[in-house]
Amino acid sequence: MRRCHVTARLLTTLLAGVIALPAFAFETSARSAYVVDLTTNTVLLEKNAQVPLPPASMSKLMTLNMLFEALEDGRVSLDTQFNVSQRAMDMGGSTMFLTTQDRPTVEELIKGIIVLSGNDACVVVAEGLGGTEDAFASMMTQRARALGMENSTFGNASGWPHPAQRMSTEDLAILAERLIEEFPQYYHYFGIEEFPYDGRAPDNRFNRNPLFDLGLGADGLKTGHTQEAGYGLVGSAMQGNRRVVLVVSGLDSEAARRSESAAIINFAFRQFVMRTAVESGQVIAEIPVWLGEAQTVALAAPEDVELLIPVTAHEGIKGEVTWSGPVEAPISKGDEIATFTIVREGMSDTVIPLVAADDVAAAGFLPRFTTAAGQVFSMARDLAGIGAGAEDAATEEPAVN
Known part of the structure; x- marks a missing residue:
C-alpha cells in the first residue's frame, strides 16, 4: 500500500x-446529543451518543417506522380502521382519548402519535400489527437491529417507562434519517402543528415541538419526556439545500429543551x-x-x-x-x-x-x-x-x- x-x-x-467566526466545539448541557447534516452526511456534534438511555416518547418514532413499513408493503392503508382495546383506552399520560367504541383510521393514528403523542394510539397500532404489544415490542427490537440501531431495545410501543426501553441518540438520528429519506410521502405529518381529534381535549391538540415557531426551518420530528429520561427532542430543520437532524436527551426542563435545541440548530447552520x-x-x-x-x-x-x-x-x-x-x-x-x-x-x-x-x-x-x-x-x-x-x-x- x-x-x-x-x-x-x-x-x-x-x-x-465568508466571515470568520471564532472556532469552538458546541458545549451542550444535554446528557446525550447527536447532530448530523444529512445533506453531506457529516456529524457535527456527538456527546455520549452510543449510550442506551430511556427515550421516552421519542421511541414512538420506531412505532411509526413499523406502521410506515406496513403501509408500504400493503398490509394496511391510510383508511384501514383499527380496534381500540380496553388496555389501549386505559393508557395514561399523553393520549388521543380513545375509547373502545372508536375505530380510528391509520391516518388518524399517525396524526395522534405525532401531534398528540398518544400512548393509546401506540398501543392500538402495536396490537393491530403485532397482536399484542409485547410481541410488537419484540418486532421493534429485531427491526432496529436490522436497520443498524445497535443500542436500541424496546419493551413497549409508546416509550412508557420500562427497563427494556432504551435507545441511544445516535440510533434515534439513524431512525430520523430513515423516516425522512425512505418515507417522504408520510413525512409531512411530522410538520402538523394541530390535530383536534374528534373535538376531544381541545387544550391538548397542539404539537409539542418547541422549534416550530422560531423561524428555523423546523419540520419534525418528536419530543419526549419522563421523569427518568428528562426532556428530549428528535428534531429536523431545513435551510436552503441543507437538512440537519439533531437529537438531545436528558435536559432539565421544557425551557432548556427549547433553548438548547435552537442554539444547536443555529450552530449547525451558521x-x-x-x-x-x-x-x-x-x-x-x-x-x-x-x-x-x-x-x-x-x-x-x-x-x-x-x-x-x-x-x-x-x-x-x-x-x-x-x-x-x-x-x-x-x-x-x-x-x-x-x-x-x-x-x-x-x-x-x-x-x-x-x-x-x-x-x-x-x-x-x-x-x-x-x-x-x-x-x-x-x-x-x-x-x-x-x-x-x-x-x-x-x-x-x-x-x-
Missing part, C-alpha cells in the same frame, strides 16, 4: 467573503458552509506507473465533492492519497486506482475515489524487456550481497572473552 500526503489550497477563493471542495476532473496527485509508455499517471476526482467546511477554515484541504502499487499499465482513463482521504480539523474524514485522468498504454517489447532485465540484475545483485555477508559471517573468528 502506497501513500502520499497532499496539501491543496482548494478553498482559498471559495471561502473569500458555523459551517457547504462548498465544492473538489471539482470533477480536478487532478489531485500523480503516481508512478509500472511498464507503461508514461512513467506516471495523474489522479483526478470523478465528480464534484461537496463538503461542509467550518467558516474559519482558510487553510485549504489536506489529505492523503492511498493506492496499491506498483500500478501496472495499461491504464484506461476513468479507472479507479486510488483514494483520497480529506482531513478537516475537528470533523470526520471524508474518503473519495480517484481515477486515472488519462490513458497510459503498456510499453513496447524493448522497454518491458529492459525493465524486466533490470529487475533480474537488481535481484541477483541483492542475492550476491546476501551470500557475501553470509561467507564473511562464517569465516569471522569468534570473540574471546
Whole structure:
C-alpha cells in the first residue's frame, strides 16, 4: 500500500467573503446529543451518543417506522380502521382519548402519535400489527437491529417507562434519517402543528415541538419526556439545500429543551458552509506507473465533492492519497486506482475515489524487456550481497572473552 500526503489550497477563493467566526466545539448541557447534516452526511456534534438511555416518547418514532413499513408493503392503508382495546383506552399520560367504541383510521393514528403523542394510539397500532404489544415490542427490537440501531431495545410501543426501553441518540438520528429519506410521502405529518381529534381535549391538540415557531426551518420530528429520561427532542430543520437532524436527551426542563435545541440548530447552520471542495476532473496527485509508455499517471476526482467546511477554515484541504502499487499499465482513463482521504480539523474524514485522468498504454517489447532485465540484475545483485555477508559471517573468528 502506497501513500502520499497532499496539501491543496482548494478553498482559498471559495471561502473569500465568508466571515470568520471564532472556532469552538458546541458545549451542550444535554446528557446525550447527536447532530448530523444529512445533506453531506457529516456529524457535527456527538456527546455520549452510543449510550442506551430511556427515550421516552421519542421511541414512538420506531412505532411509526413499523406502521410506515406496513403501509408500504400493503398490509394496511391510510383508511384501514383499527380496534381500540380496553388496555389501549386505559393508557395514561399523553393520549388521543380513545375509547373502545372508536375505530380510528391509520391516518388518524399517525396524526395522534405525532401531534398528540398518544400512548393509546401506540398501543392500538402495536396490537393491530403485532397482536399484542409485547410481541410488537419484540418486532421493534429485531427491526432496529436490522436497520443498524445497535443500542436500541424496546419493551413497549409508546416509550412508557420500562427497563427494556432504551435507545441511544445516535440510533434515534439513524431512525430520523430513515423516516425522512425512505418515507417522504408520510413525512409531512411530522410538520402538523394541530390535530383536534374528534373535538376531544381541545387544550391538548397542539404539537409539542418547541422549534416550530422560531423561524428555523423546523419540520419534525418528536419530543419526549419522563421523569427518568428528562426532556428530549428528535428534531429536523431545513435551510436552503441543507437538512440537519439533531437529537438531545436528558435536559432539565421544557425551557432548556427549547433553548438548547435552537442554539444547536443555529450552530449547525451558521458555523459551517457547504462548498465544492473538489471539482470533477480536478487532478489531485500523480503516481508512478509500472511498464507503461508514461512513467506516471495523474489522479483526478470523478465528480464534484461537496463538503461542509467550518467558516474559519482558510487553510485549504489536506489529505492523503492511498493506492496499491506498483500500478501496472495499461491504464484506461476513468479507472479507479486510488483514494483520497480529506482531513478537516475537528470533523470526520471524508474518503473519495480517484481515477486515472488519462490513458497510459503498456510499453513496447524493448522497454518491458529492459525493465524486466533490470529487475533480474537488481535481484541477483541483492542475492550476491546476501551470500557475501553470509561467507564473511562464517569465516569471522569468534570473540574471546
